[in-house]
Amino acid sequence: xxxxxxxxxxxxxxxxxxxxxxxxxxxxxxxxxxxxxxxxxxxxxxxxxxxxxxxxxxxxxxxxxxxxxxxxxxxxxxxxxxxxxxxxxxxxxxxxxxxxxxxxxxxxxxxxxxxxxxxxxxxxxxxxxxxxxxxxxxxxxxxxxx
Numbered sequence: 001x002x003x004x005x006x007x008x009x010x011x012x013x014x015x016x017x018x019x020x021x022x023x024x025x026x027x028x029x030x031x032x033x034x035x036x037x038x039x040x041x042x043x044x045x046x047x048x049x050x051x052x053x054x055x056x057x058x059x060x061x062x063x064x065x066x067x068x069x070x071x072x073x074x075x076x077x078x079x080x081x082x083x084x085x086x087x088x089x090x091x092x093x094x095x096x097x098x099x100x101x102x103x104x105x106x107x108x109x110x111x112x113x114x115x116x117x118x119x120x121x122x123x124x125x126x127x128x129x130x131x132x133x134x135x136x137x138x139x140x141x142x143x144x145x146x
Contacts, residue, residue: 029080049113
């Protein structure tokens with residue numbers, strides 16, 4: 001591998017994937033992030049409730065909610081392979097998708113597609129995700145400024 005004017009010789013049998021990621025600035029394993037795990041749980045919840053929506057919503061609210069839900073963990077995973085500055089950008093997109101999903105959940109409740117109990121259960125998880133992600137973003141900001 002050539003870096004600048006130096007040539008690095010790497011013996012791949014003695015170097016770990018994590019060491020390579022650290023060297024390249026890719027430090028986050030998305031599967032170990034609490035926000036990713038919670039977002040996967042939210043995505044499964046959304047998929048499950050959308051199965052009970054009217055067929056007339058298949059290309060409307062059902063599709064929008066599933067796309068917004070899938071966007072949340074997907075952006076975390078995609079951003080985790082980047083440096084902190086770019087990871088922060090993907091987390092912000094993920095956070096935006098969570099607010100979009102929260103609104104769509106409330107619309108589904110307003111249309112009586114889901115019970116108030118289920119709405120509160122899922123909205124509570126979404127709000128917890130938003131708080132955790134905001135805290136994580138603040139931590140990344142402090143890392144970037146130090």
